[in-house]
Amino acid sequence: MSEQKKVATRDAYGKALAEFGEQYPNLFVLDADLSKSTKTAIFKEKFPKRHFNCGIAESNMMSTAAGMAAVGKIVFASTFAMFAAGRAFEQVRNSIGYPHLNVKIGATHAGLSVGEDGATHQCCEDIALMRSIPGMTVISPADAIETRAAVLAAIQHDGPVYLRMGRLAVPVVNDTPSYHFELGKGVTLQDGQDVTIVATGLMVAEALRAREMLKADGVSARVLDIHTIKPIDDELLKKAAKETGAVVTAEEHNIIGGLGSAVCESLAENYPTPVVRVGVDDQFGQSGKALQVLEFYGLTAEHIVKAAKEAIQKKK
Amino acid sequence: MDAEKRKFLEKQALEIRKGIVLEIYSAQSGHPGGSLAIADVVSYLYFMEMHVDAQKPEDEKRDRFVLSKGHSVPAVYAALALKGDFPKEWLKEFRKLGSRLQGHPNMRDTPGIDMSTGSLGQGISAACGMALSAKACGDPYRVYTILGDGELEEGQVWEAAMFAAQYKLDNLVAYVDNNGLQIDGKITDVMSPEPITDKYAAFGWHVIEIDGHNFDEIEAAYKEAKTVKGKPTVIVAHSIKGKGISYMENQASWHGKAPNDEEYAQAVKELDAALAKLEAQA
Numbered sequence: 001m002s003e004q005k006k007v008a009t010r011d012a013y014g015k016a017l018a019e020f021g022e023q024y025p026n027l028f029v030l031d032a033d034l035s036k037s038t039k040t041a042i043f044k045e046k047f048p049k050r051h052f053n054c055g056i057a058e059s060n061m062m063s064t065a066a067g068m069a070a071v072g073k074i075v076f077a078s079t080f081a082m083f084a085a086g087r088a089f090e091q092v093r094n095s096i097g098y099p100h101l102n103v104k105i106g107a108t109h110a111g112l113s114v115g116e117d118g119a120t121h122q123c124c125e126d127i128a129l130m131r132s133i134p135g136m137t138v139i140s141p142a143d144a145i146e147t148r149a150a151v152l153a154a155i156q157h158d159g160p161v162y163l164r165m166g167r168l169a170v171p172v173v174n175d176t177p178s179y180h181f182e183l184g185k186g187v188t189l190q191d192g193q194d195v196t197i198v199a200t201g202l203m204v205a206e207a208l209r210a211r212e213m214l215k216a217d218g219v220s221a222r223v224l225d226i227h228t229i230k231p232i233d234d235e236l237l238k239k240a241a242k243e244t245g246a247v248v249t250a251e252e253h254n255i256i257g258g259l260g261s262a263v264c265e266s267l268a269e270n271y272p273t274p275v276v277r278v279g280v281d282d283q284f285g286q287s288g289k290a291l292q293v294l295e296f297y298g299l300t301a302e303h304i305v306k307a308a309k310e311a312i313q314k315k316k
Numbered sequence: 317m318d319a320e321k322r323k324f325l326e327k328q329a330l331e332i333r334k335g336i337v338l339e340i341y342s343a344q345s346g347h348p349g350g351s352l353a354i355a356d357v358v359s360y361l362y363f364m365e366m367h368v369d370a371q372k373p374e375d376e377k378r379d380r381f382v383l384s385k386g387h388s389v390p391a392v393y394a395a396l397a398l399k400g401d402f403p404k405e406w407l408k409e410f411r412k413l414g415s416r417l418q419g420h421p422n423m424r425d426t427p428g429i430d431m432s433t434g435s436l437g438q439g440i441s442a443a444c445g446m447a448l449s450a451k452a453c454g455d456p457y458r459v460y461t462i463l464g465d466g467e468l469e470e471g472q473v474w475e476a477a478m479f480a481a482q483y484k485l486d487n488l489v490a491y492v493d494n495n496g497l498q499i500d501g502k503i504t505d506v507m508s509p510e511p512i513t514d515k516y517a518a519f520g521w522h523v524i525e526i527d528g529h530n531f532d533e534i535e536a537a538y539k540e541a542k543t544v545k546g547k548p549t550v551i552v553a554h555s556i557k558g559k560g561i562s563y564m565e566n567q568a569s570w571h572g573k574a575p576n577d578e579e580y581a582q583a584v585k586e587l588d589a590a591l592a593k594l595e596a597q598a
Contacts, residue, residue: 028452049452052483060475063438067445070423070431071380075445091438091472099423099432 006169012144014039016151062091069101081110085126111252113168115290122285128257130162142204149181186233192222196240203250210304241273246311255279274314329359335394343411384439385464386420401428437470447488466498468509480548481520495557528553
């Protein structure tokens with residue numbers, strides 16, 4: 001592929017908050033001593049009176065955000081995915097999820113691409129945790145353009161939202177005039193007949209790369225960008241399963257509980273179809289350069305190609 | 317406090333206690349000990365201190381209340397029913413399937429409840445969020461919360477304590493129901509949060525120590541809190557778990573147990589006698 005523009009979704013997140021802060025004076029941002037990393041510092045720069053540092057105390061931050069939302073604010077609470085979804089899970093469930101409050105959890109540094117910090121910071125369980133909370137919307141944008149749209153959709157959505165962003169700069173794949181973001185609706189990036197690659201987050205760019213490789217082998221692959229993992233786009237998945245007969249999922253997350261599970265659940269009930277899951281195979285990560293770590297754990301286009309051929313083999 | 321005012325608050329507190337035993341007896345489930353311990357402060361908050369109007373439950377400028385020790389919600393439901401937020405008949409449906417009075421408070425189910433709580437340690441943080449929001453927007457309302465002394469064993473309580481001091485939340489008043497008992501026994505035997513007053517002072521709070529069953533001291537404490545600028549206030553109140561029902565007082569075993577028919581009759585008899593005695597006062 002030609003030279004692609006790369007932007008980290010966390011950068012787009014910080015910029016989007018600063019952009020929409022103008023239009024939404026009711027928007028407040030909390031962070032837990034990571035504002036330079038989560039990029040909420042960009043918002044803070046512009047709206048210092050609407051950004052509050054909660055210190056290294058994520059549990060308190062989540063319940064505090066709930067209290068602010070209970071009196072009518074739209075609150076973005078940001079930290080790394082590990083601490084947002086992991087450490088503060090119960091606060092998110094009980095203080096935010098149960099009363100269905102308008103808190104948007106801006107979780108950055110999700111997945112293995114955290115890189116050098118290693119397993120303690122590489123959260124590959126957050127999608128599973130967050131989608132198990134009743135009423136929680138879970139969004140995992142593929143690139144900077146989708147992130148900006150997702151932030152706006154989260155602001156306009158009444159209720160809790162979990163937004164999953166990454167540390168690593170990733171290719172911009174949705175830079176098209178026809179791009180349209182709708183909560184709960186997947187994006188068909190490329191059409192195809194033989195197999196469907198359903199991807200989320202940084203694996204969407206890998207899925208597109210895999211499609212090119214499959215094309216060279218004479219295989220026509222459809223690529224879906226599933227930015228909203230909950231509620232998942234059952235109709236789009238069913239249509240793709242029906243038309244291509246085989247599905248591969250690709251995510252930077254444990255294959256247990258994440259996108260792969262969500263797709264399997266949807267298809268098993270709506271249109272049983274062979275599925276092969278690409279993702280973290282129920283393992284902890286380790287330190288290393290982000291791209292090396294992703295390669296080591298099999299999160300690349302090459303692995304998607306292999307999985308696609310396997311899925312096609314499984315067709316009756 | 318003048319005699320008439322005190323008599324009124326004492327009457328409301330006795331009615332709240334009657335509501336508490338009715339709820340828990342009807343449900344055959346719930347937490348009488350801690351609920352009875354806070355009946356007096358709940359009476360003071362709802363009938364004297366807070367600007368809350370049952371006719372205008374959604375008023376954005378109303379004072380906010382968060383019951384951080386959510387299991388003591390029978391006291392709050394009883395007060396809300398007395399105040400007129402919902403019919404008293406609802407109290408008999410407490411903890412039953414389909415009821416609007418959940419076992420722990422839920423803001424989406426019950427009129428007059430400002431925050432869903434029950435998982436200990438989280439309500440105080442939510443109260444901080446409300447107080448911070450009021451400060452950030454220049455809103456005049458104040459935020460009130462009640463914590464249990466056992467609840468102070470939750471680490472999140474101290475995260476919130478740092479936060480409230482950091483952001484100078486002088487519109488926040490926390491009340492610690494220091495009855496000294498938790499499910500497994502004395503707080504000092506299980507996992508002591510003492511010295512509670514010293515801890516809060518060290519965390520940068522204004523600390524007031526009172527008798528949680530003395531309305532003069534309760535009033536003086538909340539009045540003092542309004543004069544404090546630049547820091548949050550905590551009222552550490554010595555109280556009696558199970559207060560007002562002779563056989564429940566100071567018994568950890570009544571933390572989370574419902575009275576049987578005879579015990580209920582005895583509780584009502586004692587509370588009615590106290591009400592009659594109060595009425596007989598000049």
